[in-house]
Amino acid sequence: MHLVSANAGPEKVAAPSVLESQHGSVRPLAAEDLERVAALFLTKFRRRRRHLLDRAIAETAEYMREIYLDPAGQSGASNALVQINRQGRLGGFLGVLKARYELNGAALNAAIIGPLMADPGTDDGSAGPQLLRAVHQGEFDLHLTDSANRTSLAFARPMKYQLLPVHCLGWTCIFRPAAMAAAALHRKWPGLPRLALDPCARAFDALSKRRFGSPVQLSSSHRVHREPIDAAQFAERLPTLLSDYSLRPNWKDGELPRLLALAAEKRADGPLHFGGTYDETGKMLGCYAFYGQAGDIASLLQIQASGSHWGATLDGLIAAAWDMGCVGITGQTQSRFMPQLFGYKNVFFRYAGGTMVRSRIAEVTEAVRSGDIFIGGLIGDRWTRLSSDDFGR
Incomplete structure (x- = not known):
């Protein structure tokens, strides 16, 4: 298939509003579905017991309304889908966010x-495959995810999704090991008193300074420096740093500032901070956004650099989290800064979620195969509150 611009070639046809099968029907998410979908989400992904759900359902449903039913600049039916079984009950849900991409100047519609x-x-085991088949029949030129669990991987791989192995990894840089363990325990059990953990953590970390010292590395160039920036500056500069990718997002009409405002609503990892690396002339060489607060684990949202400046930008990120008093930092890997990550001590890798892309367009699949795609972070769903927040508490 030859890639053409959105204004040329055959007109795309949206998926039918309702898709029937012997197992039930799939249709767009509607307002009346929200409470049932929220209850299902909380029991599946937050392990809430049903008698404790009431105070969390309303908050979760309202958040789902914000991101799935009321996205700015989008009209018509929701892109998220529900499966209704033959008895008229909710069988499953697929959260879908729409994004604009471009490839060599051609506009593409993407489903996140x-x-x-x-x-x-x-x-009966049919809801997952039925929902995926339904979204594949829609108006989208490519489908992508950066947070698939192993069950979703089993559904998606036979449907010709391309797996991006490097992006499936998460990385963690440990600053203070005992304090980091204490922070992780406190996240899992918020009621656990910090006074019972912090003194022991401080004592252990004082003894382990020789092994876990400051991770801050000086840039190889004294002409490069870092500065904190705000969301508006980040939104202005990030798109200009993506020119190295052939397949990249195309944010328009305030979409990126709104996306950052939504990302800032996430609570689990602390406030959202932004920073940039600059040369001596004031030109931005890279930027990053991360969640973090003193005594907690920082979480990378996005990092991007131009050309050969990934090392300086990663150095700036690590230094910013250290100076803030974070006990460590974690994030999603990218192939373009893996060599710089290997230069840090006390960095560990783990499986963090499947990153996959599907498209029938040959040029898109080739760009994905060669790693020439910007994906993850703001082009994913890990920025949403659904990825980590504990609703109703």
Whole structure:
């Protein structure tokens, strides 16, 4: 298939509003579905017992309304889908966010696939595949996800999704190991008193300074420096740093500032901070956004650099989290800064979620195969509150 601009070639046809099968029907998410979908989400992904759900359902449903039913600049039916079984009950849900991409000047519609879930009480195993097949029949030129669990991987791989192995990894740089363990325990059990953990953590970390010292590395060039920036500066400069990618997002009409405002609503990892690296003339060489606060684990949202400046930009990120008093930092890997990550001590890697892309357009699949795609962070769903926040508490 030859790639053409959105204004040339055949007109795309949206998916039918309702898709029927012998297992039930799939249709766009509607307002009346929100509470049932929220309850299913909380039981599947937050392990909430049903008698404790009431105070969390309303908050989760309202957040789903914000991102799935009321996205700015989008009209018509929601891109998120629900599966309704033959008895008329909710069988499953697929969270879908729409994004604009471009490839060598041609406009593309992208579906960012988020939570995929089925109700074990009503589903016969067909809801997941049926929801994925339905979104594949829609108006999208490519489908992508950066947070698929192993169950979703099993559904998606036979449907010709391309896996990006490096992006599936998460990295963690440990600053203070005992304090980091204490922070992780406190996240898992918020009621655990910090006074019982912090003194022991401080004592252990004082003894381990020789092994876990400051991770801050000086840039190889004294002409490069870092500065904190705000969301508006980040939104202005990030698109200009993506010119190295052939397949990249195309944010228009205030979409990126709105996306950052939504990302700032996330609570689990602390406030959202922005920074940039600059040369002596004031030109921005790279930028980053991360969540963090003193005594907690920082979480990278996005990092991007131009040309050979990934090392200085990563150095700036690590230094910013250290200076803030964070006990460590974690993030999603990218092939373009893996060599710089290897230069840090006390960095560990783990599987963090499947990153996959699907498209019938040959040029798109080739760009993905060669790693010439900007994906993850703001082009994913890890920025949403659904990825980490504990609703109703």
